Amino acid sequence: MAQYKGAASEGSRAMQMMKKREQAQEEVEFRKKKIEEELKLSGMKDKFASHYDAVEQQLKTSTIGLVTLDEMKAKQEVIVQEREKQLAKKLKEKEREIERELEAKRAEKKKQKQQIKSLSFKLDNDEEEEEGDQEEIQSAPSPKILADESESLDKSEEEPAAKKIKGNKNPDVDTSFLPDRDREEEENKLREELRQLLGRVGSQENDSHEKRKHDLSIFAALSGFTKERFP
Template sequence: MAHYKGAASEAGRAIHLMKKREKEVQDLEIRKRKIEDDLKLNNIETKFAAHYDAVEQQLKSSTIGLVTLDEMKAKQQNILKEREKKLAQKEAEKEREQLRKLQAKEAERNKQKKQIQALSFDLDQDEDEEDDEDEEKEVSKMDKEDSSQDSWKNSLDEKRTVKRVRKDPTADTSFLPDREREEEETRMREELRQLWVEQQKKLKEEDIDITFSYWDGSGHRRTVRVKKGNSIYQFLQRALELLRKEFMELKTVMADQLMYVKEDLILPHHQTFYDFIVTKARGKSGPLFQFDVHDDVRLVNDASIEKEDSHAGKVLLRSWYERNKHIFPASRWEPYDPTKSYDKYTVSDKNK
């Protein structure tokens, strides 16, 4: 290796200039780091916003369709953990890069020291002590930065934990989705529905005595027993079986050719007695849900008082009705309309 062979004063001057240049470079590096730290502090809020905006965007892209609150929270936690892991890896990479730079500087510094080892002056010792102090300050500064960053992460985690734990136990949460509560309500509704269906089924199976008159211009009162769930057509079949024994004109008649008139209303064949009983249906001259006749309401002294006693329904041939529908009482009869209501019972057409 070639060494400096000049005068001692020239060698000292050269060493002094070299040390001064190194110190200027170090001061420049320190000022550069300070500017970078100031920029980091000024942009810290922007970084936080970008971090949470990225988490929000990733959460939206990974969520498809309707999800529950628990699934949404779980996805958010996983995305936050992955995001923090990536940020931690970036910070670790930056720290490793800084460490490599410091090691490179240290190697360069050692190389320069070896080049001037041939000249031993007291100034070298002083400068070496200053270099060691600068290195110690720089290392302690990095340690402080690392500790402050760790404390910031810990405080952020504590804040998140506190936000998760703080819940108002007195708040009304009935409007929030609750799978267990919804399943319980669904189960109770199904039980009530099944109970109602069973009750209605039992009601339809109950027997009822129908008092009616075969009408051919005069009444011939009879009684037949049917189920409440039977239709008017089924009732007419049972009544026809009973009447054929006494009335010759009914020997060849089918139930389709008969009509059932109750409270001046012509009841359709598909309706059931259960329908009239459950809805408490009303006719023009009495209730349609009472089929056991006690008295004729037209024989009661005060006809203005409404009673639940009903008239006996009339079973008659459709052909008889077509011939006599312009004559009372057939002139009062009209088809049953479930949407029409009769506020008061009447037994005659006063307006005609």
């Protein structure tokens, strides 16, 4: 009879422990749902699902034999806190990695802007140099102008020299028998002017004679005389 009572007591105790284990399991599920509702991040569901699966697995492996509900809750709390610390650490590492990537992109973008600015400045300098070269080419005198200026300079140098030679002649010495280019040109010029003057005078005389004959013809016709009666 005593043996029967001992067996019944053990069975009752086992039933109580099973109920406590079920209550602990329900507590884990409740905390899991509560954290999921607080986070409200659809993209993180899989991560936190695996997180709580890992907590539950660790809780099962670390709980050997029959334990009280308080012991179960204490172990569960420790495991959850450690797991949350690990997740927070991973999140911080991920944030640092993203920040490093963003910083690298900003540095690369800044470098590209600097290169573009440097290239633009170089192109502007090249254009200014080309414009300066074109202005120098346009402002430079052409070979024809240089030749004309050189010829004019030579003539201007020759004329004072010729005047100087003429000025050095002695006026008391007769040099008419010597060849003189300037004197010959002046004489030829005077002859041409005289010839043109004589031509104009002769032309005027012919015109005057013809006019006089024409006037006499008109006068004779009006007076009834013939042209033969006038000498």
